Ligand SMILES: [Zn+2]
C-alpha cells in the first residue's frame with residue numbers, strides 16, 4: 001500500500017480528480033432532503049439525485065458524472081440505528097463516492113478505471129482484491145460474461161480472483177419494475193487477523209459471508225435492462241453505469257485502521273469528546289460505544305441542520321431530534337451532563353467545511369439548534385428517566401420482559417423521551433420495547449386527537465416552548481392551572497392581555513406588520529377545528545393607545561393548557577402586555593353553524609330514506625359547504641337524493657329549536673344519542689337534540705350550532721358521489737350559499753327562456769319541440785345530400801380513369817352515410833359490369849370511412865376488395881377488410897382521405913402487373 005498518511009479529504013479528492021481526468025463532470029452532493037420525492041425520508045444513495053435521468057424523465061448536459069453524496073440511513077435492511085455506535089462500521093450519516101455513465105461508457109471502461117484507481121493511484125495490492133460478477137441463481141437472466149471477460153484482462157488479476165454470485169449480491173433493481181441490471185463488486189482481503197468469526201467452529205473466511213476479513217469496497221452497477229414484470233426484462237436502448245464506494249470504508253482501508261471511527265474522518269470528534277470527559281485513552285477504549293454514538297450523531301445532526309432539518313416531532317425533524325437526544329443520553333453515561341454536543345459539532349464543521357461549505361455557512365444555526373435541543377431534553381430527561389426506571393424495575397419482576405408500546409409512547413409524549421432511547425435503555429437492562437405497539441399508540445393518538453398531523457394534541461414541534469411558557473404564566477399568576485379559558489359556544493368576543501407572542505418558534509416581545517405570529521390571550525371564543533368543523537377566523541385588535549390589528553387565520557392547542565391564535569399582523573406593533581379584543585368573524589361562523597346543524601339533519605334523513613346502515617364515515621363542516629361521507633353500498637337514485645333534500649328542508653321549515661346540554665357519556669347513550677365511529681369521548685359529553693316534542697336527532701357533538709333549524713334557511717345538495725368502496729359522499733350548501741346557488745340557477749333559466757323566446761314555465765316544452773324540429777331538419781338535409789351525391793355520381797361515371805383496361809372511380813363525399821356509399825357502389829356496378837373498381841370515401845362524425853367495390857372478373861384475376869380496403873386503411877390509421885367484391889375501411893385520420901384515394905391507382909398498377 002502506498003501510504004497510511006493519506007487524509008480522508010485527499011482520498012475523496014483523488015476519486016473526483018481521477019474521474020474528471022476520464023472526462024467526468026463533478027456534480028456536487030445534493031441535499032440530504034430529497035427534492036420532489038415525498039416517498040423518501042432522506043437521500044440514502046448517490047442514485048437519488050440522478051433517478052430521473054435513469055427513468056428517462058430528465059436529461060443532463062453531461063453524460064459522465066462523479067460525486068461524493070451525503071447520505072443518511074436510520075432504518076432499513078442495511079442499517080439499524082441500534083447498530084450505530086455499537087460496532088466499527090455502521091453510521092447514520094455517511095458519504096458515497098460514485099461515478100456515473102448516462103448512456104455513455106459501459107462495462108469495459110468502468111471496470112478498468114476502478115482497477116486502475118484502486119491499484120495504481122491508491123496502490124492496493126492486486127493479489128488481495130477479489131471481484132464478483134453476476135450469474136443468475138434462478139437461471140432466467142443471462143450470466144454477465146462480458147464483465148467477467150473485462151476483469152480477466154486487468155493487469156495483475158488471476159482468474160480465481162473473479163467469482164460469480166446470484167441475485168442477492170449481484171443484481172440491482174430500483175423497484176419492482178423499471179431500470180435494473182447486474183453488478184460487479186470489488187472486495188478486499190484484509191488478512192486473517194481481521195476476521196471477527198475465527199472463534200466460530202467451522203467458519204471459513206470468504207467473500208460475501210459476513211466475515212469482516214473481506215470488505216466490499218466498490219459496487220459497479222450496470223443498468224442494461226428495463227423490468228416490465230417479475231418474469232419480463234427488455235434490454236434498454238441506452239445502457240448506464242452507477243457505481244458506489246463508501247468513503248468511510250475506503251479511507252479505513254487506505255489508512256490501515258480497523259474501524260471507520262479511527263479514520264481521520266471521525267477520530268477528531270472522538271478526540272473532542274475525550275477532551276471534554278478528561279478520560280485517559282484506556283478509559284476511552286473501555287467506553288467506546290458512547291464515543292462512537294456521539295461522533296456519528298453529532299456529525300449527522302450538523303449535516304441535517306445545514307440542510308434545513310430542525311429538531312421536531314414528525315418525520316425528518318423527529319430523526320434530527322432523536323439523534324441529538326440519543327447522543328446527549330450517551331454523553332451522560334460518560335459524565336457529560338451539561339449541553340456539550342455543539343462543541344463536537346464544531347469539530348465536524350471545522351473538519352468538513354472545506355468540502356461542504358454549507359456547514360460553515362450555517363455554523364451559528366447548527367450550534368444553536370443543537371444546544372437548544374439538548375436543553376429542552378435535559379428539562380424533562382430526569383423525570384422521564386425516573387418514570388422509565390420504575391417501569392423497567394416492575395418489568396424485571398414480572399412475566400413479560402417487553403415494555404408496552406403505549407408506555408413508550410407516553411414517555412415520548414409526556415417527557416420527550418424518543419422511542420429509540422427508551423429501547424437503548426431497556427436493552428441495557430436486558431429488556432425490550434414493543435416497537436409496533438409504540439407506532440400503534442402514536443397512530444391512535446393522532447386519530448383520537450382528531451388532527452391530521454401526528455401528535456395533534458401535543459401540538460407541533462414547539463410543544464416544549466409552550467410547556468415552559470405555561471409553567472411560567474401559572475407561576476406569575478397570569479393564568480390558572482386550568483389554562484386558557486375557552487368558550488366557543490356562548491360568545492364571539494373576548495378581552496384580555498397579550499400574554500405571549502411567538503414568532504418562528506421563539507418568544508418575542510413585539511411583532512411588526514407582515515409578521516406571522518401566534519398570540520396567547522387568557523381567554524378565547526375561537527372554535528378549534530374538531531369533529532369535522534373547521535377553525536374560526538377573525539381579528540385581534542388593540543384596545544389601548546397603540547393601534548394594531550392581527551388577522552387570525554387559525555387556532556390550535558400546542559400544549560396542555562395553551563390555546564393560541566395564529567395569524568398575520570396587518571398593521572401596528574402588537575406587544576406583550578397590550579390589552580386586546582379578540583373577535584370571531586361572525587358571518588363566517590354563522591355560515592359554519594348553519595352547515596353543522598344541517599349536517600345533523602342530513603344524517604337523520606339518510607337514516608329515514610336509506611336506512612339505519614347509512615352511518616357517518618367522515619364529515620367536513622366549512623363556511624361555504626358541507627361534506628358528509630356515509631356507509632351505503634351503491635349510488636343514490638335521483639329520487640332518493642330529492643327525498644333527502646326535501647326531508648332536510650322540511651325539518652328546516654319546522655324551525656325546531658336545538659336542545660344542547662352536557663351530561664355523562666353513559667346517560668347520553670342510554671337516551672339514544674348517536675356516538676360517532678372514530679371519535680373519542682370523555683366522561684362528560686355534549687349532547688345535541690333536535691325535535692320537540694318528539695326528538696328525531698340526538699348526537700354527541702362538540703361543534704357550534706344554530707339556535708333553531710329555521711336559521712339554516714335553505715339546503716341544496718350539490719353532488720352525490722363515491723368516496724371509497726362502500727362509502728358515498730354528499731356535498732351540500734345552506735343559507736347564503738344555497739340562496740346564491742338557487743339565484744344563479746334561476747338566472748340561467750331566465751336567460752335560456754329569453755333565448756328561446758318563451759316563458760320560464762315553457763322552457764322544457766319549447767326545448768323538446770326544438771329537438772324534434774332539429775332531428776327532422778337533419779333528416780331532410782341528409783336525403784337532399786344523398787340526391788346531390790347521386791347527381792354528382794352520374795357525372796363521375798362518365799369520367800372514370802383507365803389503368804391497364806380497368807375503369808377506376810375514386811371520390812370523396814363529405815357527410816354521406818355508409819348506406820348511401822354502398823348504393824353508389826351498386827350504381828357503379830350497374831354501369832360497369834366488368835373491369836371496374838370503385839373507391840368511395842366519406843367522413844362521418846369526424847371519422848373517415850371508405851367503401852371499395854370491384855367487379856367479379858377482376859376477382860378472377862386475383863384482385864380482392866378486402867386487400868384494397870386494408871391498403872387504404874393504412875393511410876387512415878385504421879383497419880379494413882371484407883368480401884372479394886365489396887369491402888370497407890375505417891380509421892382516425894380523416895385528413896388523409898385524399899392521399900388514400902390517390903394511392904389506389906398505384907395499388908392497381910402493382911397488383912394487375914403481378
Ligand atoms: Zn472470517
Ligand SMILES: [Zn+2]
Nearest residue numbers: 596701702703
Ligand atoms: Zn356535529
